[in-house]
Amino acid sequence: xxxxxxxxxxxxxxxxxxxxxxxxxxxxxxxxxxxxxxxxxxxxxxxxxxxxxxxxxxxxxxxxxxxxxxxxxxxxxxxxxxxxxxxxxxxxxxxxxxxxxxxxxxxxxxxxxxxxxxxxxxxxxxxxxxxxxxxxxxxxxxxxxxxxxxxxxxxxxxxxxxxxxxxxxxxxxxxxxxxxxxxxxxxxxxxxxxxxxxxxxxxxxxxxxxxxxxxxxxxxxxxxxxxxxxxxxxxxxxxxxxxxxxxxxxxxxxxxxxxxxxxxxxxxxxxxxxxxxxxxxxxxxxxxxxxxxxxxxxxxxxxxxxxxxxxxxxxxxxxxxxxxxxxxxxxxxxxxxxxxxxxxxxxxxxxxxxxxxxxxxxxxxxxxxxxxxxxxxxxxxxxxxxxxxxxxxxxxxxxxxxxxxxxxxxxxxxxxxxxxxxxxxxxxxxxxxxxxxxxxxxxxxxxxxxxxxxxxxxxxxxxxxxxxxxxxx
Numbered sequence: 001x002x003x004x005x006x007x008x009x010x011x012x013x014x015x016x017x018x019x020x021x022x023x024x025x026x027x028x029x030x031x032x033x034x035x036x037x038x039x040x041x042x043x044x045x046x047x048x049x050x051x052x053x054x055x056x057x058x059x060x061x062x063x064x065x066x067x068x069x070x071x072x073x074x075x076x077x078x079x080x081x082x083x084x085x086x087x088x089x090x091x092x093x094x095x096x097x098x099x100x101x102x103x104x105x106x107x108x109x110x111x112x113x114x115x116x117x118x119x120x121x122x123x124x125x126x127x128x129x130x131x132x133x134x135x136x137x138x139x140x141x142x143x144x145x146x147x148x149x150x151x152x153x154x155x156x157x158x159x160x161x162x163x164x165x166x167x168x169x170x171x172x173x174x175x176x177x178x179x180x181x182x183x184x185x186x187x188x189x190x191x192x193x194x195x196x197x198x199x200x201x202x203x204x205x206x207x208x209x210x211x212x213x214x215x216x217x218x219x220x221x222x223x224x225x226x227x228x229x230x231x232x233x234x235x236x237x238x239x240x241x242x243x244x245x246x247x248x249x250x251x252x253x254x255x256x257x258x259x260x261x262x263x264x265x266x267x268x269x270x271x272x273x274x275x276x277x278x279x280x281x282x283x284x285x286x287x288x289x290x291x292x293x294x295x296x297x298x299x300x301x302x303x304x305x306x307x308x309x310x311x312x313x314x315x316x317x318x319x320x321x322x323x324x325x326x327x328x329x330x331x332x333x334x335x336x337x338x339x340x341x342x343x344x345x346x347x348x349x350x351x352x353x354x355x356x357x358x359x360x361x362x363x364x365x366x367x368x369x370x371x372x373x374x375x376x377x378x379x380x381x382x383x384x385x386x387x388x389x390x391x392x393x394x395x396x397x398x399x400x401x402x403x404x405x406x407x408x409x410x411x412x413x414x415x416x417x418x419x420x421x422x423x424x425x426x427x428x429x430x431x432x433x434x435x436x437x438x439x440x441x442x443x444x445x446x447x448x449x450x451x452x453x454x455x456x457x458x459x460x461x462x463x464x465x466x467x468x469x470x471x472x473x
Contacts, residue, residue, distance in 0.1 A: 002040055005032035006048045013056025019382045021135040026158055029056070030086075034109070034166035037094040049090040053083040060130075078130065085116040092462050093163060102167040102190045104461045109163035110156040111457035117155055118451035125327045127353030129386060132158050137385035141205030143414045146392045147441040149450035150355055156454065157201060164194030209413055215435025219368070221409065222254050223401040225264035226427040228374065234300070235270045235277045244268065244278065250427050251285055251293070258291050258431065259312070264403035265296035265305070265322075265349050265374040272302050279308065283317060286310035294346055296372035298332075305332040307346050307372050309339060322348040323357065340364055343436065349373035349402070352387045359444055362394035367438035369398050375405025380421055384408040388416065395439030399432075412439040 009032045016025030033052050037045040057079040089112040096105035113132070121128035133151030136142045136158065145153045168191040224247065233239035251261055268278045278297060286293045293310040305325070309318040321335025338361055339346040345366035351357055352371060361369065369391070375383050384400060388410040391398040395412040402408070402422070407430040409418040418432035 002036055002044060002048060005036040006052045008032040009048075009052035010055035013052060014059055017056060017132065017135055018059025019379050021382075023136050023139050026132060026135040027161055029162070030109070030159060031162040031166060033086075033090060034093060034162060035169060037090050037166075038097040039171050042091060042094060045090055045094050046087045049087040050083045053086040054079050057082050078126075081116070081120065082130065085113060088112055089159075093167070096461070096465055097167055097170050099465055100170070101465055102170060102187055104465060106160060106164040106167040106190050106194065107457055108461045110159040111454045111461065113159045114152045114156050114451060114454040115458045118152060118448065118455065121353075121355065125324065127324060127350065128355055129350075129353045129383075131155055133389060134382065134385050137388050137414065140209055140414055141202045143389065143392050144205035144208045145201050146389055146414075147208070147395065147439075147443055150393050150443045150448060151389050152448065152451040152454065156450070157198060161194045161198055164191045167191070212413060213439055214437060215411070216367075216437030217435070218433050219259045219436055220255070220257050220431065220433055221370075221399050222251075222258050222261040223399060223407040223409070223430045223432075224250055224261060224427045225267070225401045225403045225405075225407055225422050226425055227377075227422050228264065228266065228403040231425055232266070232269060234274075235268055236274050240269065244281065246427060248281060248285060250429055251289070254289070254291075254429070255431060258289070260292040260294070260344075260370065260399075262370045262372060262399055262401040263293070263295040264401050265307070265372040266298050266403065267296045267372070269298045269300060272299055275299065279310075279317060282308070283310045283314070286312055287314040292344070292370075294370045294372060296348065296374070303331070303333045304335075305330060305348065306335075307339070307348050307370075309341065309346055309370075311341070318346075320346045320348070322351060324350045324354055326350055338364065340366055343367040343438075345369045345396075347371055349375075349383075352390050352398075352400075355390065355393060355448070358390040358394055358396075359447065362396055362438070362441075362444045367396055367436060368434055369396055371398060371400040373400050373402035373405060375402045377404050380405035384419070388414050393441065394444045395441045397434045397438070399434060409434060411435070 009029055012025050012029035015022050016029045033048050060078060089109045092108045093105045096108060117131050120126055131151050133154035136154055142154060168187050233243060270278055282293050282295055290312045292312050295308050297306050297308050299306060305322040307320045318339055320339035323334050325332055325334060343365055345361040384406045387398045387400050391410050391412055392414040398410045400408045404422060406419055406421050408416060409432040410416050418430055420430050422428045
């Protein structure tokens with residue numbers, strides 16, 4: 001039975017998380033291990049959790065090792081951390097269930113998981129990329145919860161439902177007798193409460209979607225990117241000059257009235273001395289077509305990964321330096337300043353894996369984010385949805401142009417308005433219409449209040465069970 005439960009959870013995690021998750025599987029993936037945990041020893045419950053989450057976490061292995069070429073310790077750490085967090089959550093769940101504290105058991109699992117997600121996002125260079133919230137990016141009624149709690153609330157709900165169901169099935173007579181006393185005589189109320197909360201979130205999200213606020217004046221945007229893998233050529237080489245000509249031709253061919261175009265991260269490579277070979281024609285094109293142009297430029301001798309903003313009016317170009325690098329892949333010096341002009345913000349790819357930076361942009365007045373990016377083929381959908389979630393959290397439009405990934409335009413409610421994948425070395429073009437209005441959210445104003453609540457619960461729930469006098473079970 002133990003092996004079957006581990007295998008079932010591992011399989012559900014494999015298909016319910018990762019790069020192409022099936023959303024409903026995420027909700028039931030922890031259930032088999034949580035059901036078996038109170039029925040076995042602590043050591044076996046711990047090993048079951050570690051095995052299930054380690055096997056389930058292999059969905060990211062090919063991306064990290066083969067595509068990103070992440071060092072082996074970095075790739076292993078991603079799997080190990082989630083497995084250890086799951087083991088801690090399962091052990092605390094088991095201990096609380098066996099003491100009849102079903103409400104605490106149901107809450108401690110999501111509290112521990114969200115606490116770990118928050119600490120990883122805050123204290124490590126990985127950001128929130130592995131958050132369970134991204135698995136629900138296509139379930140729009142549920143995603144609306146992010147406007148209140150950030151993605152932390154979605155991760156909490158996804159793990160709270162299976163924990164509540166498992167807690168309501170507490171096996172021991174003494175534990176169930178104590179549970180009846182604490183749950184008002186009806187342990188099933190724990191599961192019913194979690195399911196009711198899910199229903200409230202889904203209905204509330206559907207209502208929010210139905211009451212969409214006006215988006216203000218419309219703005220036509222274009223996204224242009226290609227597959228840049230093995231096609232990284234400095235501007236002073238024949239291929240580099242050819243790439244620039246291709247981009248200029250594609251931009252000139254855009255429909256009249258296009259207000260902005262976003263090119264991919266690292267689309268051009270140059271030294272500081274040769275930078276005018278790129279900036280002069282792009283600035284002239286921006287003036288000629290009266291459109292804002294955002295282009296990703298790697299300045300090799302300065303060791304900077306930048307996004308250059310060429311305004312339609314022909315004024316001085318702006319420069320944004322990427323703040324968050326992919327660990328083990330990008331050797332560049334990080335920037336420390338935002339770039340915002342007339343309600344339009346600019347950031348680069350992994351920057352949007354960090355909720356605090358997206359929130360800071362919105363607080364400063366960003367309504368539309370223009371985002372050069374560079375993905376690794378396999379993660380095109382998943383990484384684009386990370387940005388979609390940031391847009392819901394803070395109520396802004398996201399225009400993301402990713403080499404080796406997806407060109408994606410999403411609105412402040414998480415609706416993907418346009419999307420296509422890059423297909424070859426010739427630039428792919430996607431056009432869309434975005435609004436210039438944004439949506440105010442509690443998360444932008446209150447920040448990570450829900451994550452801090454989970455941190456408190458993760459500490460207080462086990463502590464109260466230890467300190468409170470209780471009858472032996």
